[in-house]
Amino acid sequence: MxxxxxxxxxxxxxxxxxxxxxxxxxxxxxxxxxxxxxxLIQVFLYSSMAQAWNILGGYCGQVxxxxxxxxxxxAYGAGMAxxxxxxxxxxxxxxxxxxxxxxxVAISYPCFKLKGHYFAIAxxxxxxxxxxxxxxxxxxxxxxxxxxxxxxxxWKNFVWYxxxxxxxxxxxxxxxxxxxxxxxxxxxxxxxxxxxxxEGQETAESLGVNSTxxxxxxxxxxxxxxxxxxxxxxxxxxxxxxxxxxxxxxxMKFVLITxxxxxxxxxxxxxxxxxxIPLQEYTRAYLGGIGxxxxxxxxxxxxxxxxxxxxxxxxxxxxxxxxxxxxxRSGEGGK
Amino acid sequence: xxxxxxxxxxxxxxxxxxxxxxxxxxxKGSVVGLIGPNGAGKTTxxxxxxxxxxxxxxxxxxxxxxxxxxxxxEVARLGAVRTFQVVRPLKEMxxxxxxxxxxxxxxxxxxxxxxxxxxxLSLCRLEDKSHNLAGGLPIGYKKRLxxxxxxxxxxxxxxxxxxxxxxxSTEIKEALEIIKGLRERxxxxxxxxxxxxxxxxxxDMVVVxxxxxxxxxxxxxxxxxxxxxxxxxxxxxxxxxxxxxxxVTRND
Numbered sequence: 001m002x003x004x005x006x007x008x009x010x011x012x013x014x015x016x017x018x019x020x021x022x023x024x025x026x027x028x029x030x031x032x033x034x035x036x037x038x039x040l041i042q043v044f045l046y047s048s049m050a051q052a053w054n055i056l057g058g059y060c061g062q063v064x065x066x067x068x069x070x071x072x073x074x075a076y077g078a079g080m081a082x083x084x085x086x087x088x089x090x091x092x093x094x095x096x097x098x099x100x101x102x103x104x105v106a107i108s109y110p111c112f113k114l115k116g117h118y119f120a121i122a123x124x125x126x127x128x129x130x131x132x133x134x135x136x137x138x139x140x141x142x143x144x145x146x147x148x149x150x151x152x153x154x155w156k157n158f159v160w161y162x163x164x165x166x167x168x169x170x171x172x173x174x175x176x177x178x179x180x181x182x183x184x185x186x187x188x189x190x191x192x193x194x195x196x197x198x199e200g201q202e203t204a205e206s207l208g209v210n211s212t213x214x215x216x217x218x219x220x221x222x223x224x225x226x227x228x229x230x231x232x233x234x235x236x237x238x239x240x241x242x243x244x245x246x247x248x249x250x251x252m253k254f255v256l257i258t259x260x261x262x263x264x265x266x267x268x269x270x271x272x273x274x275x276x277i278p279l280q281e282y283t284r285a286y287l288g289g290i291g292x293x294x295x296x297x298x299x300x301x302x303x304x305x306x307x308x309x310x311x312x313x314x315x316x317x318x319x320x321x322x323x324x325x326x327x328x329r330s331g332e333g334g335k
Numbered sequence: 336x337x338x339x340x341x342x343x344x345x346x347x348x349x350x351x352x353x354x355x356x357x358x359x360x361x362x363k364g365s366v367v368g369l370i371g372p373n374g375a376g377k378t379t380x381x382x383x384x385x386x387x388x389x390x391x392x393x394x395x396x397x398x399x400x401x402x403x404x405x406x407x408x409e410v411a412r413l414g415a416v417r418t419f420q421v422v423r424p425l426k427e428m429x430x431x432x433x434x435x436x437x438x439x440x441x442x443x444x445x446x447x448x449x450x451x452x453x454x455x456l457s458l459c460r461l462e463d464k465s466h467n468l469a470g471g472l473p474i475g476y477k478k479r480l481x482x483x484x485x486x487x488x489x490x491x492x493x494x495x496x497x498x499x500x501x502x503x504s505t506e507i508k509e510a511l512e513i514i515k516g517l518r519e520r521x522x523x524x525x526x527x528x529x530x531x532x533x534x535x536x537x538x539d540m541v542v543v544x545x546x547x548x549x550x551x552x553x554x555x556x557x558x559x560x561x562x563x564x565x566x567x568x569x570x571x572x573x574x575x576x577x578x579x580x581x582x583v584t585r586n587d
Contacts, residue, residue, distance in 0.1 A: 189439040189448070196436040199425035206385065206419070207488055208411035208440040264427075 014183070021172055025165050035285070037164040043277045044171040045232060048178040050257035050269035052225035055182060057255065058264035059191065060218040061198025066107070066123035067226050067254040069130045070100040072245035074227025075234035076134070079146040082157075084139075089158050089235060097227040104223030105216050112215050115201075127248055134242040145241025146234075158235045167236055174232055178225050182266060194218055195264070226254070256299065260306055262315025271314040276302070336399060338363040338492055338523050339384070339415070344393035346379050353379040355547040356393070361492065366514070366524045368538035368555070370531070372568050375544040377527045378420055381496050384525070385417040386410035398491065412440065414491035418481035418498060420527070426470030430461055430480055433469045437487030452487055459483035459513055475506040482513065486522075493517065494525045499533050507533055531569065531577060535559070543568065 007015075021044075024030050030037060049071065057063050077096015078089040085092075111122040135143045151157045153166070160166040185191040193214045196204040201211045234240040244250075261272025276299060287294040310316040337360035346354040354376040361367045369377050382388040384395055386407035395403045397415050405413075416437075425433045434455055438448040456462045459479040464472065469480060478498055485493055499510050507530065514537050517524060528534040534541065535555040543551040543558060545567040551558060558564055559574050569577075 188445060189443045192432060192436050192439055195428055195432070196425055199427055200423050202387070202407070203419070203423040203425060204436065205407040206387075206411060206417055207437045207484060208408050208416070209436070210406075210408045 018176060021175075022169075025168055034164060035281075037168065039278050039281045041164060041167050041171050041236070042281060043273050044168075044175045045229060045236075046253060046257055046277050047270040047273035048171070048175045049226060049229045049254055050261065050272055051178045051182055052222050052229060053254040054258050054264065054269050055185065055194070055225070056215075056218045056222040058258055058268070059182075059185070059194040059198065060215060061264075062112075062215055062218070063120040063255065064108075064123045064219075064222075065120060065248065065251045065255065066126040067222070068127055068246050068248070068250035070104055070223035070226040071230035071233070071250060071254075072130065072134070072240075072242070073100040073103060074230030075240040075245045076140055076146070076230075077227065078158075078231035078234045079148075079240040080140060082148055082151070083141070083146040088156055089231065093228065093231040096231055097224045100227035100230075101220040101224040104219045108216065108219045112212060112219075124248070127246060127251055131242050131246045134246060141241070143242065145239055145244070148238040159238065170235075171232060174228060177228070179266070179270075181221070181225070186266060190214075190217070198264070256303055258313075260303055260313050262313035265312075265315040268313055268315045271318075275314065337361055338398060339525065340394075340396040341380075341384065342394040342396065344380065344383060344395065345391050346376070346383055346388060347391045352547050354383065354390075354544075357544065357547075357549045359542045359549065359552055361523060361525055362540075363491075363523055364518075364521060365539040366518055366526060366537050368534040368541040369525060369527045369544065370529070370534060370541060370558075370568065371544035371550075374546075376547040377544055378496060379547075380544070381417060381494060381525075381527060384410075385415065385494060411488060411490075414489070415494065416485040416488045416490040416492070417494035418485050418496055420496040420500065422474070422477040422481055424469035424472065424477050424480055426468065428469055429466050430469050430472070430476075430483075431456065431465040433480055434461075434465075434483050434487045437484040440488040451489070455483045455487040458486065458516060460509065475502050475509075478502060478506075478510070479513070482510075486517070490522060492523045492525060494527075496527045497529060498526070499528060499530050511537060531573070535577065 024040065053064070053067050074093070074096040077092040077099065079092070081087045081092020082089050107126055111119055114122055134140060140146070148159065151159055153160045153162070155166065158170065185194070193204065193209050196207070196209055197211045197214050204211050230245055233245065237244070257272035257276055258269050260276060261270065262268030279298060283294050283298055306313055310320070312319070339361040341357060341359050344354055344357045345352065357380060369380065371377055379388065383390045386402065386405050386409065389404060393403070394401065397410070397413060400413065402410050402413065402415070425436065431452060434452040435448055438451040438455070441451070442448065453462070456465055459482050461476065461479055461483055464476060469477070472480065482495065482498060499507050502510060511533055514524065514526070518537070526534060526538065538555055541553065541555050541558045542549060543564050550563045550567055551561045553561065559569065559577050565571055565574050
């Protein structure tokens with residue numbers, strides 16, 4: 001578990017998985033339909049978002065409904081750089097992420113004085129505040145938002161028009177960054193402190209853990225990574241406006257994908273997104289005509305079923321199955 | 336100079352005075368027992384010393400530093416670490432991970448922390464449970480986990496809040512062995528305990544609280560003969576039994 005500098009079987013599995021993901025665009029299936037490419041990119045984007053949220057909500061146990069704010073700040077960072085300042089998006093992406101982290105610390109410092117559910121409720125209000133603020137803030141485009149003009153496609157401007165392969169590798173890099181950071185955290189002191197604060201703040205403090213600092217660090221990191229995801233989202237859609245990014249809907253996606261996949265687990269956010277996003281995109285494509293929100297109804301039902309059956313989400317179900325197989329094997333070995 | 340100096344410590348909750356002008360010293364390398372009937376203010380005193388409560392008045396000096404108003408995590412970093420009377424395992428973490436949280440206090444290096452944790456687990460006889468989830472342990476193990484976790488922080492002063500309450504007599508014997516082992520390693524102990532036979536056999540000094548006030552302080556032998564302590568807490572019959580059983584003769 002704590003094998004520093006050595007590569008164990010879990011690492012190999014992870015690296016193998018990344019290699020498979022990286023090879024997807026060369027398969028004929030990828031070029032078969034651009035909608036499938038879109039769905040795939042969304043899966044990686046949303047699993048990165050959920051993993052960023054998971055640092056704070058899953059590992060540290062502080063449920064935030066405010067992550068769409070940080071996501072939005074990141075999206076606006078990229079959007080402002082491109083649309084307002086006529087620059088390449090990269091400095092805006094970095095600035096947006098830093099600003100998101102600073103805003104996150106500033107708003108969560110008072111909120112962390114509230115415990116458990118009250119913290120979650122306070123973060124609800126923040127989404128509404130930021131949504132309204134950006135709606136009337138004309139310097140950042142107000143309700144109309146920011147629309148990207150046509151620029152030279154490629155990595156420099158981080159936009160592509162003809163093919164989605166660039167976006168695919170872009171989101172894969174983001175995915176590797178976010179998941180890589182969480183993987184590092186899991187094995188280091190910070191990860192142990194995160195979980196200790198989740199399991200018992202006073203106990204953690206009795207062991208010398210400054211719980212406020214741990215929570216604020218988790219919040220800052222989580223917001224920083226959520227903002228990077230937001231920047232990708234703006235680049236991918238060539239535009240950003242307040243309801244697109246800073247909404248409770250968007251906030252709920254961070255939370256629900258993680259819960260569905262498994263709170264505080266490494267693969268949970270990926271599994272949650274891999275199940276939910278195709279479901280969402282295909283129901284929207286096929287049932288969209290019936291009226292908005294069918295995808296959310298199905299999503300809601302899924303959450304209810306999973307949480308009632310196995311509160312640890314898909315990871316919990318997988319664990320149970322794997323343990324069952326292991327037990328039956330060792331049982332046979334005994335005979 | 337004593338490792339811990341408690342000076343005129345008073346803790347009030349509204350009009351209730353839980354601790355009233357309590358003073359005593361804990362010498363380096365000693366085992367000090369803190370006893371008294373229910374509601375005497377033992378746990379309150381513990382919470383003050385460990386930084387969980389801010390005392391209404393009075394002073395706490397640990398290792399030459401005023402720690403009266405320091406938060407709990409600072410007190411722990413200075414080396415005064417406590418366990419909880421009502422056990423608080425980090426439930427969804429394994430026993431090993433629980434102890435690692437403590438072990439990480441003295442450095443971020445995972446290999447070192449791992450070594451320290453393993454040592455503390457074996458010292459508290461938990462090595463075969465190290466991969467179990469802490470929330471599922473039986474109470475005796477949970478009590479020992481509290482100890483192992485606190486121990487892993489490398490404390491100078493270990494404060495055990497009723498580490499033996501609710502244990503079977505075999506488990507108590509095991510716990511006593513562990514405590515004796517800690518003392519041999521040079522760790523100073525402040526122990527709240529109700530089980531008199533247990534505390535009398537390990538303590539160098541005993542402080543007796545009743546109704547928030549210190550009513551006696553002395554060696555175990557002096558304490559069992561103290562009139563005030565007998566009336567307030569031990570009772571005459573019990574004192575006889577203790578003396579006959581010879582548990583208090585260790586300091587002779």
